[in-house]
Amino acid sequence: MNFTKINQIQNAFIIYVNIKSFDQRNNLENSFDEFKSLVLSSGLTIKEQRDISQNTPIINTFLSKGKLEDLKQSISQDEIDIVVINHELSASQTRNLEKYLNKRVIDKTELILDIFASRASSHVGKLQVELAQLKHLSTRLIRGWTHLERQKGGIGLRGPGETQLETDRRLIGKRIKRLNQKLEKSHKQKEINRYFRRKSRNKLVSLVGYTNAGKTTLFNKLTESSQQAEDKLFATLDSVTRKNKDPKHGPILFSDTVGFISDLPTQLIESFKATLDELKTADLLLHVVDSSDVDYKLKIKKVNKILSDIGVINIPQIIVNNKCDLVENTKLDLLKTRRKDEVFTSAEKEDNFSDLRSKLNTVLFNGIYNGWISMENNLGNIRSSLFDMGCVKEEKISSCGKMLIKIKIGNDELDELLIHKGFEVCHDEDILLKSNKA
Ligand SMILES: Nc1nc2c(ncn2[C@@H]2O[C@H](COP(=O)(O)OP(=O)(O)OP(=O)(O)O)[C@@H](O)[C@H]2O)c(=O)[nH]1
Ligand SMILES: [Mg+2]
Structure with missing residues (x-):
């Protein structure tokens, strides 16, 4: 499914809104800078910016009437392609703002989704981003649908536009299902990888x-x-x-x-x-x-x-x-x-x-043990797992035919191995003695 990329559009008017009723302790000091970095990361050019304060968000338009009026005067219809706001907007708030300002409006969610879409390079990454975009789109369609339904008086009066919405919703639902199935396969592979990691x-x-x-x-x-x-x-x-x-x-x-x-x-x-x-x-x-x-x-x-x-x-x-x-x-x-x-x-x-x-x-590892151990010959499986873990530094055979191995391993792991009969820690002097005799 193709999404309109916002970075094909060049000039942005960005609006940073500080909502006073929101928890100010949660506000980053550099959040305006972060917002600008996000806009630039999406490929847009910041043509103009506004930093405004408002007590609470307005249900229909997010911004108050006075602020909107002011913005309408400031946005140059020729130079600006898009308006970006640093908050999450509802579908109807976006629609109302677009109507009022006569410009495409995007919120922070759409901005981040677009950046993710432009960065995704792996197959799985692309699937995950498309899924996120579709989920976002589907909430907007549902809201759009209920809005129109209410306007036209409900079932029985559906016009061609509504049928299109229904079709869109069905197609989106189908694609979401398919993406989830594809991602499920890659999750399974990840589980297998995890199993082998634990084993190693x-x-x-x-x-x-x-x-x-x-x-x-x-x-x-x-x-x-x-x-x-x-x-x-x-x-x-x-x-x-x-x-x-x-x-x-x-x-x-x-x-x-x-x-x-x-x-x-x-x-x-x-x-x-x-x-x-x-x-x-x-x-x-x-x-x-x-x-x-x-x-x-x-x-x-x-x-x-x-x-x-x-x-x-x-x-x-x-x-x-x-x-x-x-x-x-x-x-x-x-x-x-x-x-x-x-x-x-x-x-x-x-x-x-x-x-x-x-x-x-x-x-x-609770610290690292870096030294020699000795093992009876019947512990060959432990020897091979030590090799698999990449712990083995050196190997010798003692005078009495035991395996002498220099390992580097976490103390916790070593404690687990010491439970095995025939597995012992050796000191460097013992090794010299034992291997000299060999
Ligand atoms: N001066 C300085 N710059 C650093 C250091 N570490 C990373 N950077 C720079 O910080 C920027 C971000 O580094 P990344 O390693 O891409 O950061 P990241 O956390 O992986 O970022 P994301 O993948 O976007 O989450 C790059 O320009 C790095 O060169 C550091 O120790 N000192
Ligand atoms: Mg990184």
């Missing part, structure tokens, strides 16, 4: 955080990957999982995910459910924060709220204060003394990665 005993660490915090930059450094990291909102849409490349870590898989934003459209959350569901299976979340951002505290709360809304609860989290290279040293020192559990880094400059590594190893 690799730990899964998911990078989460507000959009543009630096998740992909950190992910690339940890896994020696080259995913696209950009100074753009929603640069990443598809989650990617790769093995850690640093020998100082235990067996870990890192997963880069889509960034969050305040008021993420519910249709998107629903459609990206499978991708987001993966977060529930993570052993640890690295919550990446842009520490140079004035709103970082509120953004941490917003990310945690979305995580709890999608059921990602009780998963250990390490806050990674990123972009520390942009923070003043005295401020940074103060923060570091106050928040000892958190990591302070610059993903770009690879600052302080040793602290990140040691915290990861402590949380995931």
Whole structure:
């Protein structure tokens, strides 16, 4: 199904509305800037902008009559192609505003959906975005339908326009069903991948955080990957999982995910459910924060709220204060003394990665054992799983024919293996003795 792309239209008049009756504590200090970044990310040019304040939203038009009148005078009919508002509008509010201003009007939801549509590159990503767009569209059609039905006096008086609406609704319903079926298949594949991961005993660490915090930059450094990291909102849409490349870590898989934003459209959350569901299976979340951002505290709360809304609860989290290279040293020192559990880094400059590594190893593995073990020969299956986990560093045979293996493994995992009869920890001196005799 084709959607009209808003970035084909060039000049935007953007309206930032501060509604005083809304909880002001929930308002980001830089929310006007964030709104402008969103508009620019969609490909539009900001021709004019208005920052207005209003006590409450008006049911029919969202904006008050006085404000609307003022806007109508300001919007140049020749230069402006589209009007963008930083709130979610109902279908009828959009329609009424369009009629009044004689311009196409889009709200924040439509703007974000469009950015997602332009960024989606994988097959699954594209399906998920189309599903979100259709769900959004279907709520509008339903509202449009009831509106017309009421106007014309109900059943029996349906005109040709209404029949078209009915057809549209049926086609949309059919397409939504089909998309859900296709996505179901890819969910199954994900479940299989999860099963094999658990079997391989690799730990899964998911990078989460507000959009543009630096998740992909950190992910690339940890896994020696080259995913696209950009100074753009929603640069990443598809989650990617790769093995850690640093020998100082235990067996870990890192997963880069889509960034969050305040008021993420519910249709998107629903459609990206499978991708987001993966977060529930993570052993640890690295919550990446842009520490140079004035709103970082509120953004941490917003990310945690979305995580709890999608059921990602009780998963250990390490806050990674990123972009520390942009923070003043005295401020940074103060923060570091106050928040000892958190990591302070610059993903770009690879600052302080040793602290990140040691915290990861402590949380995931209760520290790391790096040394020799000995095993009876009947424990060949444990030997092969140690190889599968990538834990084995060296291997020898002892004088009495036992397997001697140098491993690097989490202490928790080691404790589990020590339950097996014939599996023992050896000291380096024992190894020299035992293997010298061999
Ligand atoms: N100065 C500085 N810039 C950084 C750092 N880490 C990331 N950046 C920049 O911040 C911008 C966003 O980085 P990304 O890694 O794409 O951010 P993200 O969290 O993956 O963003 P989304 O995928 O949109 O959610 C890019 O321009 C990076 O170069 C850092 O430590 N210091
Ligand atoms: Mg990213």
